[in-house]
Amino acid sequence: MSVATVAPSGPRRHGRLRHWWLRRLAASIETPLPQRRLFLIPTRFGLGWAVLVVVLLLFGINYQNSLAYGLAFWLFSVGVVALLRGWLNLLGVIPGLRLPREAFAGGETRLGVVLKARRERTALELQCDGARGRVDIVDGQGDTELALPTPRRGVQVLPWLRLETRWPLGLVRVVAWVRHDAELLVWPQPREEDEPAVHHGGVGLEASDFAGLRRFQPGDSPGRVAWKQWSRTGVLATKVFSVPPRQQLWLDYDACRGDPERRLSVLCARVLAHHRAGDRYGLRLPGVTLAQGEGEAQRRRALDALARFPATGDKGDR
């Protein structure tokens, strides 16, 4: 989408002007789409419809045929009403984004788009960076996910969202551009090392020491449900086992080989592997040191640090 990719344009004066103009065009996110930000663009079929009306009108005139006149006028009126209804279909829609929780480079991520409106809306088409989706708003809300490509590690500025609808007849396209400041932090692409440094799946990795019971939550493995307890009390409970921290280790940038991106990819894969193994790990990057820790928060911190690591060549070669 040309408009959106230009949005974060350079500091040149021309670019600024264009940027300002584009900002004038675009509606902002989380607010109802206003009248002045909706654009009506006839489709090819709409132009064909106009030709059809003219042809039928000429037909009616030349044959002095009242019903042909009537049909021509009716199709014209239907076109006008379709334009109005298409416009109303998009007016007042509140667009919102749901950023993906994690995104790895080299793949694609699913950007959630949530559209809200009081009335029902039909066949709203979304486009963002080449990804397309379709939403119907029923009972006040509709959502879909757009598959966005994430080619590179780092902060990825998302292009503007384009919302459009051709409902109800496909005669006109009602378009709105939605600007937003959402950024996506793309983690490096995980890459396994040539010789694996982490041996997982070994003896004792299983959590085995019984630590107590907790209330059953959907998603718990049936094997861990305390069925005996259930038969006695009628309350579903899950057995909890304590997992002893397996290893305490440091993941070091300097210990990896290859160009910086490759090192970051390897580190990423190791972070994921150690997290899966339940290890306690820290991360040392040039200029950044992440204290040892474990669990989901540590994983996120570590991967964020990898994603934000500046990609300048000289630091990596040291």
Next chain:
Amino acid sequence: MSVRSARLAVPAVLADGRGLSGGMLRQLFIGQCLVLALHLAWMPAWLAGLALVVAGYRFVQLRRGLPRAGILLRLAAVGGLVLALWLQFGTLGSMDGLVGLLLGVYLLKLLETHDRRDARVVVVIGLVTTAVAFLHDQGIPMAAGALLAVAWLLQSLVWLSGASGRRQAWRETAWLLVLSAPLMALLFVSFPRLGPLWSMPQMDRAATGLTDTISPGDIAELSRSDARAFRARFEGREPTPDERYWRVYTLSHFDGTRWSRVTPDQLAATLGRPVDAFVEVGTRSPWQSHEGEHFNAELLLEPDSRPWRPSLGTPLESDSRQRYLADGTLEGLTPLSSRSLLKLASSAAPPANQDPAGARWNRLLPDDTNPRTRALAERLWRENGGDPDAYLAAMMARFGEAPYRYTLSPPRLFGDHRVDDFLFDSQAGYCTYYASAAAVMARMAGIPARVVAGFLGGERHPDGHFTVRDYDAHAWVEVWRNGAWRRLDPTAVIAPERIEQGPQAVDDGAEAFLADARFSPLHMREVGWANRLRLEWERLEYRWQRGVIGYQRESRRSLMAQLVSGWRATWAWLEARLPGSGVMATALGLMVVLVATAGLAWLARHGCQYRRRRRDVRWLVGRLQARLARRGLGARPGESPAAHLRRVAPWAGPAGRALNDCAQDLERLAYAPLEERERHQRRRRLAERVAEVRRRLPRQRHGSGGAGA
């Protein structure tokens, strides 16, 4: 999307975003069937077979996963279509051939309909084909059928734009049609009507009504048909049954066996005089004096391949330019391709002008035919002492005598002396026979005479319009006496009931009446309810044809004039009623009315919004909290509404109890799993309690117990 995907019907477009689903193809096929049904009464029936074959091919192709129809197959199909049409009509240039080609291409297009764009093209061709069906007919059934077809086609378009269910598609279609109808009506009424911009191929229409030559046999054919010739409505007095002589043609040339019409051009060529002497184009007849009684008729004419226009007696004035012929008949400038209206003033009498062709022209007879009639004429002439009036009276009286009878199925006559054969041998016949014989006898006595072909009578509907049908066709005689043409109708002497009640009243030869229209509802005239139903339907049809189909230039102009005068009258009325005088005061008054209306609309809208909001608990309680805050009883940061209400209850005086109730209802509504009925009840109670709080809350500001306390 996620909610709706559960009850997705068959989507119009396949998951790849391009290909059409089988359901959509079925939609398109049904649309084709509906459009084809509009044409089928006039077009060859094998087109329906073509539609079925094409649809069957697509069905098998989709089922078996066969490849698409190749270019060879499609070319062969089009070639076959052209060949079949050529065999059917003999040519492709005729209108029927062109319509057939359009229909065939529309049906064949389904073969190469694969994506959304193709489907839209099919729908557009369908709309054009629907419009072309209006060339066949513009009656109510056609309009209703077309409405159905158009609704279906629009619904197909709605599917193509992404409708996700049948109900949704139909609802959207209904909205589109209903919302656009007022605009359509407005455009229909106000759009200027233009004449044809260029000439187009016209539908071939069988000539109905009268032929312009009369020999025994012709009009009997007409009496077998119940086709409508025209309809008429009178402003002012309606003619009595014996005044309803509709003149169409005069036949002034007799060759011994048949009377035929001589057009102005033929007359001019024969007599060596300019055409202007026999015909003039205009809106007033130049041949007649315009004094005396007028009948103002509004005629709704059926389409015909010839430009004839009927007139009650002699035409005097019309609302559009017509050809006024010197023999006191009227012609249009062009044949009618569709029904149209004509306003015509006419006298119910024969014309009073001398035929510019001269009296001699109207006395011409071949010398060597009908010797027995000639002898009879000479005898009568002698017996009446050479008095033309007495001679004519004697001639008419002779027709009234016994052996002559009126019948619709007389013996056929083939000889060279047909008038002799009829007068002396068969002595049975209908109007043509008698008119022909009477005119011949008048000419034999040297009295200028001509046969007039036209219609007599017509069925009067309860709402006042007349329907004249083919079986009302009639022929009579006009003779030139004392400076005017005089009407002589021998049929009136022989069968007066034919004049008074119409051809169905004649018993003799009744089997010939409507013989070609066995299923005509006119057979049911005697059955009371059926006849009422028929009359009601015809009344509706008449109003449709007159009001909608006949809405062309003249009717539009008069309607616009009416609207303008209506507006002027309203304005004058307003000026008279409103205080003060002059345009300013009126404009001010109007403005006040407009502002008041807008204010009322705003209030109504606001009221609606308020009512809707009142059902929203959070909004209700939010307002209550704001009110409490104004009284100095605001909420603390992070305090829930219910906790807030509970906390301030002791300081709210008489409203305290209601506040506590509010808090409880609010919590129940927010957290308890209530059934819909109880929820509704609670909501109502909460609204009541909130109102109570507002009533009972002390007016003065409360220093203590406020937000900061």
